[in-house]
Amino acid sequence: MENAVCFRNIGELVLVEPGDSVVLAKTGKCALIVRKGKIDKVIRDSAVARHNFAKVIDLKGNAVIPGFVDCHTHLIYAGERKDEMEQRMAGTSYMEILKEGGGILSTVLATRKATEDELFESARKRMLRMMSLGTTAFEIKSGYGLDLETEQKMLRVGQRLRKKLKIPVILTYLGAHAVPKGQKIDTYFEFVMDNLPEFRHLADGVDIFCEKDVFTVHHLRQLFLQARLVGFHQLRAHVDELSHQGGCYNAARLGAISCDHLEHATPHDIRAMHLAGTTAVLMPGVTFFLGGKRLPLVHTMIDAGVTLALATDCNPGSGPSYNMQTVMSLAVSMYRINPEQALIAATYGAAKALGGHKEYGGLLPGQRADFIVLKTQDYRDLFYYFGENFVDETYSAGKKVKGEKDPVSA
Amino acid sequence: MENAVCFRNIGELVLVEPGDSVVLAKTGKCALIVRKGKIDKVIRDSAVARHNFAKVIDLKGNAVIPGFVDCHTHLIYAGERKDEMEQRMAGTSYMEILKEGGGILSTVLATRKATEDELFESARKRMLRMMSLGTTAFEIKSGYGLDLETEQKMLRVGQRLRKKLKIPVILTYLGAHAVPKGQKIDTYFEFVMDNLPEFRHLADGVDIFCEKDVFTVHHLRQLFLQARLVGFHQLRAHVDELSHQGGCYNAARLGAISCDHLEHATPHDIRAMHLAGTTAVLMPGVTFFLGGKRLPLVHTMIDAGVTLALATDCNPGSGPSYNMQTVMSLAVSMYRINPEQALIAATYGAAKALGGHKEYGGLLPGQRADFIVLKTQDYRDLFYYFGENFVDETYSAGKKVKGEKDPVSA
Numbered sequence: 001m002e003n004a005v006c007f008r009n010i011g012e013l014v015l016v017e018p019g020d021s022v023v024l025a026k027t028g029k030c031a032l033i034v035r036k037g038k039i040d041k042v043i044r045d046s047a048v049a050r051h052n053f054a055k056v057i058d059l060k061g062n063a064v065i066p067g068f069v070d071c072h073t074h075l076i077y078a079g080e081r082k083d084e085m086e087q088r089m090a091g092t093s094y095m096e097i098l099k100e101g102g103g104i105l106s107t108v109l110a111t112r113k114a115t116e117d118e119l120f121e122s123a124r125k126r127m128l129r130m131m132s133l134g135t136t137a138f139e140i141k142s143g144y145g146l147d148l149e150t151e152q153k154m155l156r157v158g159q160r161l162r163k164k165l166k167i168p169v170i171l172t173y174l175g176a177h178a179v180p181k182g183q184k185i186d187t188y189f190e191f192v193m194d195n196l197p198e199f200r201h202l203a204d205g206v207d208i209f210c211e212k213d214v215f216t217v218h219h220l221r222q223l224f225l226q227a228r229l230v231g232f233h234q235l236r237a238h239v240d241e242l243s244h245q246g247g248c249y250n251a252a253r254l255g256a257i258s259c260d261h262l263e264h265a266t267p268h269d270i271r272a273m274h275l276a277g278t279t280a281v282l283m284p285g286v287t288f289f290l291g292g293k294r295l296p297l298v299h300t301m302i303d304a305g306v307t308l309a310l311a312t313d314c315n316p317g318s319g320p321s322y323n324m325q326t327v328m329s330l331a332v333s334m335y336r337i338n339p340e341q342a343l344i345a346a347t348y349g350a351a352k353a354l355g356g357h358k359e360y361g362g363l364l365p366g367q368r369a370d371f372i373v374l375k376t377q378d379y380r381d382l383f384y385y386f387g388e389n390f391v392d393e394t395y396s397a398g399k400k401v402k403g404e405k406d407p408v409s410a
Numbered sequence: 411m412e413n414a415v416c417f418r419n420i421g422e423l424v425l426v427e428p429g430d431s432v433v434l435a436k437t438g439k440c441a442l443i444v445r446k447g448k449i450d451k452v453i454r455d456s457a458v459a460r461h462n463f464a465k466v467i468d469l470k471g472n473a474v475i476p477g478f479v480d481c482h483t484h485l486i487y488a489g490e491r492k493d494e495m496e497q498r499m500a501g502t503s504y505m506e507i508l509k510e511g512g513g514i515l516s517t518v519l520a521t522r523k524a525t526e527d528e529l530f531e532s533a534r535k536r537m538l539r540m541m542s543l544g545t546t547a548f549e550i551k552s553g554y555g556l557d558l559e560t561e562q563k564m565l566r567v568g569q570r571l572r573k574k575l576k577i578p579v580i581l582t583y584l585g586a587h588a589v590p591k592g593q594k595i596d597t598y599f600e601f602v603m604d605n606l607p608e609f610r611h612l613a614d615g616v617d618i619f620c621e622k623d624v625f626t627v628h629h630l631r632q633l634f635l636q637a638r639l640v641g642f643h644q645l646r647a648h649v650d651e652l653s654h655q656g657g658c659y660n661a662a663r664l665g666a667i668s669c670d671h672l673e674h675a676t677p678h679d680i681r682a683m684h685l686a687g688t689t690a691v692l693m694p695g696v697t698f699f700l701g702g703k704r705l706p707l708v709h710t711m712i713d714a715g716v717t718l719a720l721a722t723d724c725n726p727g728s729g730p731s732y733n734m735q736t737v738m739s740l741a742v743s744m745y746r747i748n749p750e751q752a753l754i755a756a757t758y759g760a761a762k763a764l765g766g767h768k769e770y771g772g773l774l775p776g777q778r779a780d781f782i783v784l785k786t787q788d789y790r791d792l793f794y795y796f797g798e799n800f801v802d803e804t805y806s807a808g809k810k811v812k813g814e815k816d817p818v819s820a
Contacts (some may be wrong), residue, residue: 080794082788082790082791082794085749085790085793085794086748086749086790089742089746089747089748089749090748285796285797288743288796289743289796291743291746319796320794320795321795321796321797322795322797322798323797323798325797326796326797327797332499333698333699333701336499336701337499338496338499338500339495339496339499375816375817376817376819378492378819380492380495380496381492381817381819383495384490384492384495384730385730385731385732385817385818385819386695386698386699386729386731386736387695387731387732387733387735387736387737388732388733388817389799389817390817406785407785407786407791407795407798407799407800408795409786409788409791409795
């Protein structure tokens with residue numbers, strides 16, 4: 001094993017194995033062997049001395065868990081929206097702010113104005129911070145341009161980020177995020193449909209915000225069918241978040257890889273997700289930040305055999321949230337799922353939502369060596385000592401991530 | 411001003427002034443002058459050069475806010491209770507676990523076994539961590555002994571902590587925290603009453619857990635009257651948390667300095683708090699960690715003119731929570747109060763719950779120079795970028811705190 005790196009003295013190694021029921025495998029004191037950026041195998045710590053390795057790294061008895069996968073973000077944007085936070089506290093709703101030209105539309109104005117380099121630099125800083133907090137794979141959406149030029153600019157930034165950071169990044173074209181100010185919904189939607197081919201080589205999939213006063217399930221159906229024809233493989237959608245529109249049901253029936261938000265999805269909709277193998281992407285941080293009361297039927301999803309995924313939804317309006325540890329804590333508290341379920345949803349589940357669960361999310365042999373060394377020997381401390389940051393070091397493809405140690409504003 | 415220290419280049423200085431309505435005062439770029447550990451005055455940054463100071467410290471344009479006051483903790487204890495976290499996820503309630511001899515009683519066993527030095531060392535480490543996260547004054551309760559020897563041991567540890575750390579620490583005797591295993595409630599309560607004088611010189615006040623199957627309002631009334639006779643000045647109580655027992659009403663009528671928890675307190679009870687000038691101590695982290703659904707009538711309290719305080723309730727059962735930033739975020743989200751109200755409750759309000767609001771909590775001239783330098787120029791980032799730690803440095807009496815940079819387990 002001369003060309004392998006050995007991470008030894010691991011107090012608790014958490015692997016996430018998919019299967020009929022996904023289980024969390026914990027082993028005793030052990031060592032993780034990494035070859036060419038991938039997991040080679042796990043051996044007993046006492047067996048380390050019997051081999052020669054290119055490098056041996058002592059993890060001091062701490063716990064190792066798979067890196068988090070953040071499978072729903074809007075992290076390329078310009079401008080903050082702190083004033084809206086205060087407007088909402090004073091009683092104005094998220095949709096009222098949007099209708100008055102605030103919300104998403106205020107980020108659209110700022111993002112149109114920003115140069116490609118500015119967007120790249122601010123998004124890169126955010127991602128480095130998120131990587132320091134344990135995230136090793138991302139999904140990133142466009143959707144703050146709502147015109148050909150800016151939507152493409154955002155996705156080019158995404159391409160540059162993927163190349164620069166050398167980590168899994170799934171890019172999603174979200175032209176159908178909101179209707180630009182002054183335009184009619186159908187005129188704008190026609191523009192989105194007509195220009196789908198222009199995004200084919202910039203994005204891996206498409207997404208749509210299906211909601212009252214935004215886009216309807218008819219728009220969703222048209223978009224998905226057209227996207228398939230054009231050659232997009234990943235269809236995903238913001239559905240049934242603030243009201244029940246049937247978005248989840250329709251998206252699942254058309255083969256969505258993920259349905260996201262789902263606060264108003266019914267057991268009927270959930271059955272459709274199960275039948276289609278669609279992953280449910282849950283974002284408790286959004287409910288938390290917006291002060292929502294309605295929660296998705298998480299236990300119905302679990303009972304139906306739907307795979308759960310967790311994500312930050314990192315964006316300037318409904319939560320500039322960087323920290324998957326916080327998201328997991330919120331999921332446990334709000335959804336009453338146990339720490340194990342939350343951790344699986346933040347790794348394997350989220351990887352499945354991106355179609356990447358064979359490649360990463362579990363630390364299984366052959367997968368990317370994307371992992372987190374914790375500042376504790378017991379991964380449950382992530383949940384017990386909530387509000388703390390237990391990530392000591394993040395490794396991507398077996399290499400230590402030089403992240404951003406301080407919080408990133410703006 | 412040769413014997414004064416000048417903290418200059420402060421981008422945003424947040425002062426909290428009490429009054430008919432407490433207001434948050436923000437000034438422009440300024441400097442804070444500290445003399446003998448106390449706030450001397452605030453001057454414009456441009457005026458700094460005109461004076462001579464013993465020392466000038468450049469805060470690089472960052473925001474400064476008062477240190478947090480954690481006015482309800484049980485941070486002296488031995489043993490973790492992570493298994494209970496999992497029991498609760500599986501559906502067992504907090505009170506069921508207690509009745510079966512778990513919960514508080516399991517911490518009692520571990521705390522009785524621990525030596526005074528062990529308790530001191532673990533509590534000191536926790537407090538250093540909490541100070542790194544911005545807390546500069548504490549309340550600490552006994553209550554994990556439930557016998558003369560251990561209760562006194564806990565309070566002696568508290569005395570040592572106060573002396574060692576040289577910060578405001580209010581100590582509370584909580585003999586009436588639970589009934590020891592195998593004892594009858596009235597027999598044990600008689601022990602508590604008879605031995606009150608034994609705690610007079612160890613604690614500043616008394617507390618009682620008034621709850622169904624624990625102690626009644628009759629116990630509360632007896633304890634409070636006796637405590638006054640013995641000479642305790644601060645009466646506080648865990649009231650109306652899991653059910654409505656009338657604890658808040660009775661405690662307020664008997665002049666409690668704070669009523670704590672209050673999830674089931676009615677408008678009638680709240681009126682009693684207002685009339686008595688009792689501070690409401692709210693602990694959203696407990697509701698969060700235990701997965702409770704019931705919230706206190708926070709807006710009724712605000713409308714009634716009751717002072718709100720926030721606290722962690724740091725303890726091994728209902729939340730080993732160290733982070734007042736997390737508590738403030740939870741308060742904003744769960745109670746729908748605004749960031750300003752949360753910050754006031756975590757500083758001035760909490761100081762008032764300890765009778766210390768003249769001495770600390772506001773950064774007003776004459777008060778202790780207990781403050782936090784943030785990693786941002788805008789204190790609202792504490793709330794907007796939830797899940798991040800924005801505390802750069804904590805100062806206690808004008809001196810930089812050497813805290814504990816890593817999370818503390820066990």
